[in-house]
Amino acid sequence: MRRNFTAQTNSMKTLVGQRTDLVLPHGPTKRLVDEYYWHSPTVGIVAGYTPNERDVHDHFGVFRAVDQVESFGQAVVVSCSAFLDTEKMGLGYKEYYEQRNFVFVGIKSVHCHNVIRYNERYVCLGVINFYKYRQMTASGRIYKVPTGLDLHAYFKNFSEDRLRSYDLGEGFVLATELHDILGKGIKNEKLNF
């Protein structure tokens, strides 16, 4: 059972166990991360999502590559940046998003290997390449997950070395490689919110 996170502030050591709907500013139809499995604040993260019917609607039951990029951006750049910045500013996520938000700035390259279909669980493994002045660049991979695997247990003792070498066991299927996803935190007034 989940705890009541209503008054949650960012006083936890990592994002693992935190609710993605509180960490991320995106509304429910655009939020493409639903669980954090492993996180090292200055190194990277492992986060997961399962595409629902709406996510694959009008697209052959397949989760679009562009949505995978968005999902990765939310999982890595937004989540990790929000964690670091709220920690630095001493704010909870709600207060933080009243002042600031994130923009997707760019990506160097994406290489798709396999499709992700409706109801297929996947994980984003993201490594932070650069973070300064609220701008983050990250690279990584998306893997489809073996059916029935307990991901919290699987990633409980994951490590920086395993993240960087994408050291996963049998059954994980590489879906996508992403290089240099760039996002930036900016003041809300610059977004005309």
Place this chain on the structure above:
Amino acid sequence: MTREEAKEKIVEILRTVHTINPAKLVNVTEKTDFITDLGAPSTELVNIVAKAEEKFGVEFEDDDIDDIGSTMKETIDLVLKYVNKKQAAN
């Protein structure tokens, strides 16, 4: 440090930015815009500012970088704000 001295050091930084053609650095003024005049991608601005931190031996606050533009004048203003603060503290 004068504005001209700061400008020269920033030009030295710009010479190390591979996305900027060194030929464009001959007549840099305070009005020069790194993006529109020198052709740097906007994503390069953070790298330029990070290099300025190192070169001038200061550490900028995130909030000051939020509002910085892409001109030489704004970069000089930023640098001198911190350099002067550092000198006053010493």
